[in-house]
Amino acid sequence: MLRFLLSRFALLVPTFIGVSIVAFAFVRLLPGDPILLLAGERGMSAERYAQLQELYGFDKPIVVQYLIYLKDVLTGDLGTSIVTKRPVFDEFLVLFPATIELAVCAILLATVVGVTVGVIAAVRRGSWFDQGFMGVALVGYSMPIFWWGLLLIIFFSGMLQWTPVSGRISLLYYFPPVTGFMLIDSLLSGQEGAFRSALSHLILPTIVLGTIPLAVIARQTRSAMLEVLGEDYVRTARAKGLGPMRVVGLHALRNALIPVVTTIGLQVGVLLAGAILTETIFSWPGIGKWMVDSVSKRDYAVVQGGLLLIAGVIMLVNLLVDLLYGLVNPRIRH
Amino acid sequence: MAQERAASDGEARAPVDAWAMRRAMLAEFWFYFSQNRGAVIGLFVFVAIVMIAVFAPLLAPYSPILQNRGALLLPPFWQEGGSLAYPLGTDAVGRDMLSRLIYGARFSLFIGMFVVALSVTSGVLLGLAAGYFRGWLDVAIVRLMDVILAFPSLLLALVLVAIIGPGLINAMIAIALVYQPHFVRLTRGSVMAERGREYVTASRVAGAGRLRLMFLTILPNCLAPLIVQATLAFSSAILDAAALGFLGMGAQPPTPEWGTMLAEAREFILRAWWVVTFPGLAILVTVLAINLMGDGLRDALDPKMKRG
Numbered sequence: 001m002l003r004f005l006l007s008r009f010a011l012l013v014p015t016f017i018g019v020s021i022v023a024f025a026f027v028r029l030l031p032g033d034p035i036l037l038l039a040g041e042r043g044m045s046a047e048r049y050a051q052l053q054e055l056y057g058f059d060k061p062i063v064v065q066y067l068i069y070l071k072d073v074l075t076g077d078l079g080t081s082i083v084t085k086r087p088v089f090d091e092f093l094v095l096f097p098a099t100i101e102l103a104v105c106a107i108l109l110a111t112v113v114g115v116t117v118g119v120i121a122a123v124r125r126g127s128w129f130d131q132g133f134m135g136v137a138l139v140g141y142s143m144p145i146f147w148w149g150l151l152l153i154i155f156f157s158g159m160l161q162w163t164p165v166s167g168r169i170s171l172l173y174y175f176p177p178v179t180g181f182m183l184i185d186s187l188l189s190g191q192e193g194a195f196r197s198a199l200s201h202l203i204l205p206t207i208v209l210g211t212i213p214l215a216v217i218a219r220q221t222r223s224a225m226l227e228v229l230g231e232d233y234v235r236t237a238r239a240k241g242l243g244p245m246r247v248v249g250l251h252a253l254r255n256a257l258i259p260v261v262t263t264i265g266l267q268v269g270v271l272l273a274g275a276i277l278t279e280t281i282f283s284w285p286g287i288g289k290w291m292v293d294s295v296s297k298r299d300y301a302v303v304q305g306g307l308l309l310i311a312g313v314i315m316l317v318n319l320l321v322d323l324l325y326g327l328v329n330p331r332i333r334h
Numbered sequence: 335m336a337q338e339r340a341a342s343d344g345e346a347r348a349p350v351d352a353w354a355m356r357r358a359m360l361a362e363f364w365f366y367f368s369q370n371r372g373a374v375i376g377l378f379v380f381v382a383i384v385m386i387a388v389f390a391p392l393l394a395p396y397s398p399i400l401q402n403r404g405a406l407l408l409p410p411f412w413q414e415g416g417s418l419a420y421p422l423g424t425d426a427v428g429r430d431m432l433s434r435l436i437y438g439a440r441f442s443l444f445i446g447m448f449v450v451a452l453s454v455t456s457g458v459l460l461g462l463a464a465g466y467f468r469g470w471l472d473v474a475i476v477r478l479m480d481v482i483l484a485f486p487s488l489l490l491a492l493v494l495v496a497i498i499g500p501g502l503i504n505a506m507i508a509i510a511l512v513y514q515p516h517f518v519r520l521t522r523g524s525v526m527a528e529r530g531r532e533y534v535t536a537s538r539v540a541g542a543g544r545l546r547l548m549f550l551t552i553l554p555n556c557l558a559p560l561i562v563q564a565t566l567a568f569s570s571a572i573l574d575a576a577a578l579g580f581l582g583m584g585a586q587p588p589t590p591e592w593g594t595m596l597a598e599a600r601e602f603i604l605r606a607w608w609v610v611t612f613p614g615l616a617i618l619v620t621v622l623a624i625n626l627m628g629d630g631l632r633d634a635l636d637p638k639m640k641r642g
Contacts, residue, residue: 014480015481018484019484019485022485026497030496030497031497135372138625138629139618142622144576144593144617144618144621146576146580147610147613147614150603151611153604154603154607154611269483269485269486272486272489273488276488276489276581277488277581280581291489292492295492295493310489311484314485314486315484
């Protein structure tokens with residue numbers, strides 16, 4: 001197992017180097033002089049220009065510049081936001097919990113509902129439940145989620161007035177962040193109604209972000225279950241008189257879940273891409289909205305740092321999924 | 335349809351038996367494709383959308399960018415205040431929604447075709463090279479693709495567009511670049527599986543050159559999964575381009591691209607439901623039709639499904 005772990009980890013190193021080159025190259029590929037970009041519209045004197053060029057190391061050869069950048073990154077220095085003047089990494093740490101909270105709720109919703117629907121659809125293959133829900137799943141898979149979010153706002157926030165339109169919690173409540181997760185913090189604060197408010201803000205974004213993963217997981221679970229239900233050992237289990245719940249739940253589902261685990265892991269990239277749109281629609285203060293805002297404000301230090309951090313998160317999660325996959329499926333460890 | 339054309343080309347040049355074989359293959363393909371009712375519905379809807387796109391100037395009652403100051407935010411005709419002059423209402427500057435939606439079909443189909451053509455071409459070339467030559471070239475290509483896959487596709491496209499500048503063409507190039515690794519991986523995998531087969535060895539012994547082996551002997555046998563992936567990429571490209579348009583990084587106003595229309599409509603969501611609902615519905619219907627077709631194609635092209 002240790003060797004498996006180490007070999008998987010070693011594979012990440014070249015990818016990480018590649019990702020860091022992309023982030024490094026990003027600022028240098030932008031049209032215009034990066035130092036003049038820093039100065040904004042005021043411009044600067046030739047002296048100041050030379051000073052800044054030296055400060056940022058732009059006078060050195062490109063390879064040396066990259067190595068300096070890599071050293072900074074590995075010591076946790078990802079630069080400073082041009083707009084807020086705060087370190088990029090600090091901003092990331094403040095905003096990341098909001099995205100995790102949203103993404104975890106979305107993937108929980110998608111997994112619980114998706115696996116349930118997929119299993120029932122497979123067991124009752126060809127029934128109205130199967131055809132109906134697989135039709136709905138294909139619609140969900142084809143959904144432009146930014147439009148789906150707007151529709152939900154029109155219906156639930158506009159017409160029914162059930163849910164708020166944007167943000168994480170009502171402005172009536174204020175408490176210092178402890179964990180950064182609004183659901184937990186609002187409970188810890190002990191203020192009446194705070195948890196309810198946080199929950200009502202979370203519902204629509206969770207549905208929007210969870211829609212595509214839900215559809216993918218439901219379809220994948222159904223086809224994995226169908227494959228497993230045709231196997232000999234399931235027939236054996238049935239033949240020796242086990243009840244249908246036991247056959248489906250214990251013998252079939254456990255094996256069908258192996259590919260489903262991978263599918264769920266692959267949804268992390270989908271979730272982070274979806275977070276860009278979902279957070280923009282609901283003004284959710286997470287890293288997706290942070291990236292969109294930074295691109296439109298031309299805060300390139302943030303875009304550069306954010307790219308690297310988000311890719312790093314995805315690589316780590318993919319590694320975890322790989323390890324988990326090795327755990328549930330001993331055959332691939334070798 | 336491409337296959338139909340290929341079949342009739344074959345009739346002109348090759349002897350009759352080749353033509354009959356192709357027709358039999360096409361008939362078999364259509365048999366399995368038409369077993370899937372959803373796929374047939376998807377095909378009909380898709381053909382209808384293609385027709386709408388082709389005949390847009392004839393079908394649209396107005397120019398998609400013509401503004402009418404006397405008719406701002408008119409509702410659809412069945413609502414109070416709407417009129418049949420603007421069947422689906424008008425937007426905030428008095429442009430006809432129906433005409434904009436009709437012209438929007440052109441953009442979406444063009445986006446899909448452009449992105450698929452670009453990502454398939456580059457992906458297949460790289461995948462073929464990696465799978466056929468192996469060695470350091472393979473390692474380099476696979477590593478490069480891993481790096482692209484380490485970013486969420488929409489984020490990478492967003493950042494690429496920030497570098498090369500917002501606009502529809504740049505958005506399409508960015509999306510194509512982001513989709514390319516899937517085609518590289520698929521092609522590389524199939525090429526590696528096919529390379530050691532007897533027919534390839536036989537062809538090589540018979541004196542076939544390297545390029546002939548790669549493109550004429552091996553590649554046609556790797557096409558089935560690529561076709562399925564291409565339909566998926568077609569629909570995802572429409573979604574992602576609309577998302578970039580929605581974020582203000584894709585097609586720029588007043589282009590009647592559906593995602594850009596949604597971005598312009600956002601501030602009116604609680605006042606004028608139609609400016610938000612129709613463009614999104616158009617995206618959903620188009621993408622759904624293509625995905626339905628994709629399911630049917632997979633059923634028809636995947637030999638494992640045929641046994642069942």
